[in-house]
Amino acid sequence: MTGLVLVNANVLTMDPDLSARPRASALVITGGRITALDEVPAGSEHVVDLGGATVLPGFHDAHNHMIGFGMSLAEVELSSPPVGSLDELYAAVAHRAGTTAPGEWVIGAGYDQNKLGGHPHRDALDRAAPGRRVWLRHTSGHMCVVNTPVLAALGIDGTAAEVPGGRVAVDSGGRPTGLLEERAQLLVGSLVYPYPLAELTGAIARAAEVYLAEGVTSCTEAGIGGGWVAHSPAELAAYAAAREQGRLGVRVELMAAREVLHPLGAHPDDNLVAGLDLGITSGFGDDWLRLGAVKIFADGSLVGRTAALHDPYDGSDGTGYLQADAAELTGAIIAAHRSGWQVATHAIGDLAIDLALDAYEQALAEYPRRDPRHRIEHFAVVRPRQVARAAALGVIAVPQGRFATELGDGMLAAVGPDRHAWLYRQRSLLDAGMVLPGSSDRPVVAGAPLLGIADMVNRRTVSGAPFNPDEAISAEAALRAWTWGSAYASRAEHVKGSIAPGKLADLVVLSEDPTAVSPDRIAGLEVLATIVDGRFAYDRAGLG
Numbered sequence: 106m107t108g109l110v111l112v113n114a115n116v117l118t119m120d121p122d123l124s125a126r127p128r129a130s131a132l133v134i135t136g137g138r139i140t141a142l143d144e145v146p147a148g149s150e151h152v153v154d155l156g157g158a159t160v161l162p163g164f165h166d167a168h169n170h171m172i173g174f175g176m177s178l179a180e181v182e183l184s185s186p187p188v189g190s191l192d193e194l195y196a197a198v199a200h201r202a203g204t205t206a207p208g209e210w211v212i213g214a215g216y217d218q219n220k221l222g223g224h225p226h227r228d229a230l231d232r233a234a235p236g237r238r239v240w241l242r243h244t245s246g247h248m249c250v251v252n253t254p255v256l257a258a259l260g261i262d263g264t265a266a267e268v269p270g271g272r273v274a275v276d277s278g279g280r281p282t283g284l285l286e287e288r289a290q291l292l293v294g295s296l297v298y299p300y301p302l303a304e305l306t307g308a309i310a311r312a313a314e315v316y317l318a319e320g321v322t323s324c325t326e327a328g329i330g331g332g333w334v335a336h337s338p339a340e341l342a343a344y345a346a347a348r349e350q351g352r353l354g355v356r357v358e359l360m361a362a363r364e365v366l367h368p369l370g371a372h373p374d375d376n377l378v379a380g381l382d383l384g385i386t387s388g389f390g391d392d393w394l395r396l397g398a399v400k401i402f403a404d405g406s407l408v409g410r411t412a413a414l415h416d417p418y419d420g421s422d423g424t425g426y427l428q429a430d431a432a433e434l435t436g437a438i439i440a441a442h443r444s445g446w447q448v449a450t451h452a453i454g455d456l457a458i459d460l461a462l463d464a465y466e467q468a469l470a471e472y473p474r475r476d477p478r479h480r481i482e483h484f485a486v487v488r489p490r491q492v493a494r495a496a497a498l499g500v501i502a503v504p505q506g507r508f509a510t511e512l513g514d515g516m517l518a519a520v521g522p523d524r525h526a527w528l529y530r531q532r533s534l535l536d537a538g539m540v541l542p543g544s545s546d547r548p549v550v551a552g553a554p555l556l557g558i559a560d561m562v563n564r565r566t567v568s569g570a571p572f573n574p575d576e577a578i579s580a581e582a583a584l585r586a587w588t589w590g591s592a593y594a595s596r597a598e599h600v601k602g603s604i605a606p607g608k609l610a611d612l613v614v615l616s617e618d619p620t621a622v623s624p625d626r627i628a629g630l631e632v633l634a635t636i637v638d639g640r641f642a643y644d645r646a647g648l649g
């Protein structure tokens with residue numbers, strides 16, 4: 106079988122087994138798997154001299170939105186920078202409207218009211234894009250702003266509608282401003298969903314090209330098929346099509362949105378109370394495309410101040426809210442656990458985190474299961490006692506390093522100084538014995554793993570303020586998170602996440618060793634090549 110041999114390499118294996126070697130200088134790949142370290146067989150054909158470059162297991166983004174990111178590449182870019190004010194935002198919308206036919210949509214993404222001084226307003230959007238339908242998504246994905254033609258199509262241009270688990274914002278006169286929070290976004294969804302699968306497959310392919318250039322070889326899509334994160338009820342088919350067409354690029358694990366689980370009518374002894382048709386559940390699929398956890402949204406966004414806190418946001422009496430009735434959320438978590446699913450609960454505020462921990466504890470007590478590896482996505486505002494509880498329950502917390510830089514100022518302001526030390530913990534999770542994965546939540550923030558890794562080490566906001574710096578970790582620990590930690594969170598550490606004989610040959614080649622450069626240089630290191638399944642999938646340096 107054709108093989109590939111990498112020599113003169115600085116291999117960081119990330120192997121957590123203390124008896125294994127942490128470093129190597131050569132590795133042998135056969136049939137898509139790593140077959141040997143340091144022992145190069147005589148007469149090897151395809152030998153690549155890496156000239157001392159660093160080799161790591163390919164990066165695995167444990168929480169991203171691949172279709173959402175791929176689609177955002179075609180939308181109006183509203184991040185700050187480059188968009189620095191509401192006026193600049195309206196100018197960007199006007200510019201796109203100039204090339205958009207009347208009645209068509211102008212779609213933008215990535216705005217943050219903390220950086221613009223406020224949310225965009227429907228009236229100003231009407232002036233910027235006369236006759237067009239405008240839909241601008243907040244960077245968190247948890248809210249959006251639409252203009253009058255969209256509100257009119259929804260029948261809420263004059264008075265707001267009540268939406269459970271969401272909010273249609275109104276001004277002092279009761280007139281909707283265009284801002285739709287959380288589940289109120291489903292209203293817009295009713296006008297645009299479902300997207301055709303071909304469009305979604307194209308978005309996957311666009312995203313995959315970016316991922317490979319950044320060293321990503323695996324990612325976990327955090328919710329498909331239902332709820333406001335979904336693009337089509339048949340979303341899985343778009344991934345299958347991308348794979349069939351050779352455009353998937355990276356290995357993908359798909360979380361199913363809780364909305365798509367339903368009673369199965371199986372025998373009562375089977376405990377299958379909530380599942381997908383045929384009894385398909387977490388783990389179904391193969392090394393390229395696999396079903397992961399069920400995604401359950403307990404609350405919303407911290408910078409958007411919708412996440413559910415025990416105590417009010419700084420300078421207000423608002424405490425955010427849950428995305429559904431507490432008993433309904435708890436019931437959904439327990440039913441999914443009982444039916445054999447890995448559960449990934451989105452919980453940002455300390456109140457939502459308590460709900461998730463309580464539900465996991467109750468689920469495990471009533472329906473004991475070995476090593477279910479339930480997850481809490483984001484795990485953002487975390488009281489000290491909640492770290493100990495999560496560790497005791499075997500919960501995997503999935504925080505995002507890059508949030509510190511891009512969203513950190515808004516988060517510090519949202520919780521106030523007394524709670525700064527609770528924000529996006531990392532070190533205390535490791536100290537408690539928890540496994541830490543690496544993730545971006547792309548397109549919420551920039552998703553390049555080296556940016557996320559640098560931020561896990563540096564912990565500064567874009568304005569230069571320290572972001573809970575006691576929770577900083579070493580470059581070594583951040584690399585382990587983005588490789589082995591993410592594989593563990595996907596129950597896939599037996600096939601990937603470290604460089605060892607028998608593992609999938611998914612690798613990233615970097616210009617320098619992130620553990621050997623000063624922390625401020627990590628983000629600027631170059632990805633020279635990305636190898637997936639033993640083949641060069643990205644080869645900037647012409648190595649392959």
Ligand SMILES: [Zn+2]
Nearest residue numbers: 168169327546
């Ligand atoms: Zn997400």
